[in-house]
Amino acid sequence: MSSGLSLADHITLELRADIIGGRLLPGMALVENDLVSAYNASRNTIREALHRLGQEGLTRYVRNKGVMVRRLGADDVRDLFKVRRTLELQAISASQPLRDYQSDRMLEALEATELAREREDWRAVGTHSLAFHLHIVGLLRSPLFDEFFTNVVAQLRLVFCAAPDESRFQAPWLARDRQIHDLLADGDKRAAGDAMSLYLDDSEHLLLQMLAPSSHH
Secondary structure, eight states, X not given: OTTSOOHHHHHHHHHHHHHHTTSSOTTOBOOHHHHHHHHTOOHHHHHHHHHHHHHTTSEEEETTTEEEEOOOOHXXXXXXXXXXXXXXXXXXXXXXXXXXXXXHHHHHHHHHHHHHHHTTOHHHHHHHHHHHHHHHHHTTOOHHHHHHHHHHHHHHHHHHHHSSOHHHHHTTHHXXXXXXXXXXXXXXXXXXXXXXXXXXXXXXXXXXXXXXXXGGO
């Protein structure tokens, strides 16, 4: 607790991390009594954390059921990808040549993605791929954007979980993430931006296709 964050802050961050990690899935209930026990916290503290998650678009209150992890739909996906295009493409176009530590962070995320894919742990594949994109936004060197995009990533994670076949969705992206890193490492921002733009178009299209009612049958 030396970081200056309150207990409610820490609980909010941990629950958000559980969403990004695919441990809390869309439709799961966040039961107040269970959280009080798990975090040894007061009801007010738990309510404050749940309220913040609601403000971040990660939970919602359902009458007679309590607080649930949100299910996101097609309109949410379109909105999230507007944000992704704005931040990720700007991060690439404004970037300086990659520093070693920036490249290392991206490569670590790519290697973790590859290991998860070998294990066929598709949920982890999605989580590590999103970490790569967090590092792309990190090129802007803005703590505010980093914090904002972490919340975007948590919402994207909920969309990925809702896809009827997560393995089908996750399989194509690792090679494309690696290509974007390599172009940035070579200093070719224009080609990296073009690759990212196409990546985001294809990703959005596939997600919308998978969330369409007809694809569930």
